[in-house]
Amino acid sequence: MEIGEPKRIVESDPLEDPVPREEPVESPPVEVPDGEPVPA
Amino acid sequence: MVNQSQLDRPLFAEPFLAWRAWNLVEAGSRLRSIVYEHVWEPGERVEAECARPRPEGVAPYHPAPDEDCQCGVYGSLDPDHLRSYVQEMRRDPRVLVAKLPIASGSRVFGLVSLWGTIVEYTKGYRAQFAYPAHLYLPCLMHEYADKLDVYGVPVTCVDEQHGFEALRAVMRAARREAA
Numbered sequence: 001m002e003i004g005e006p007k008r009i010v011e012s013d014p015l016e017d018p019v020p021r022e023e024p025v026e027s028p029p030v031e032v033p034d035g036e037p038v039p040a
Numbered sequence: 041m042v043n044q045s046q047l048d049r050p051l052f053a054e055p056f057l058a059w060r061a062w063n064l065v066e067a068g069s070r071l072r073s074i075v076y077e078h079v080w081e082p083g084e085r086v087e088a089e090c091a092r093p094r095p096e097g098v099a100p101y102h103p104a105p106d107e108d109c110q111c112g113v114y115g116s117l118d119p120d121h122l123r124s125y126v127q128e129m130r131r132d133p134r135v136l137v138a139k140l141p142i143a144s145g146s147r148v149f150g151l152v153s154l155w156g157t158i159v160e161y162t163k164g165y166r167a168q169f170a171y172p173a174h175l176y177l178p179c180l181m182h183e184y185a186d187k188l189d190v191y192g193v194p195v196t197c198v199d200e201q202h203g204f205e206a207l208r209a210v211m212r213a214a215r216r217e218a219a
Contacts, residue, residue, distance in 0.1 A: 001114045001164065002121055004162030006107065006161050008050070009159050010051070010052060011052070012054065013052075013156075014053060014155050015054075021192075
């Protein structure tokens with residue numbers, strides 16, 4: 001990859017991690033036979 | 041450990057954004073660097089390592105990127121600088137078919153976040169750490185968009201009908217976003 005001529009060296013320490021983190025997944029409700037669904 | 045030369049460098053609290061191209065591998069579910077064939081794993085930052093040949097068991101000669109070397113994760117300021125990758129595809133008859141064959145290493149373009157130590161160039165960067173920030177996929181390869189969701193970043197399809205035109209559309213979309 002052509003990136004030209006060097007200019008300077010910098011440091012980047014991002015406040016937020018650039019790597020996305022998985023959101024916690026909510027479990028689906030559990031079906032109870034002949035009854036109301038209840039949360040997992 | 042932070043040394044004096046690091047303290048003298050400008051410090052930024054945001055990652056740098058640049059353009060890159062990758063090959064799609066593993067049935068379209070993974071991005072792989074074109075030159076060094078390193079697979080970018082979802083959820084894991086890529087850390088640069090100097091690839092200068094060395095005897096087996098010997099550690100890299102220096103941390104990457106080093107100002108006197110060519111090591112580091114590369115990114116370009118202008119998506120136009122990736123044109124050679126498109127032209128490379130144009131010369132390859134395997135990718136001129138309307139359905140780009142994943143097995144031949146179809147190209148994906150996108151923005152990459154770069155951080156850590158960064159050597160800044162007039163047209164791009166060499167960086168210590170990297171992770172994709174936004175991926176562009178020709179819509180004729182749309183079935184791979186879901187697979188690329190594993191990276192947790194936006195995947196944008198660009199609607200075109202045929203192989204090379206699709207990639208040109210990706211470049212146009214990339215330029216609009218950069219403007």
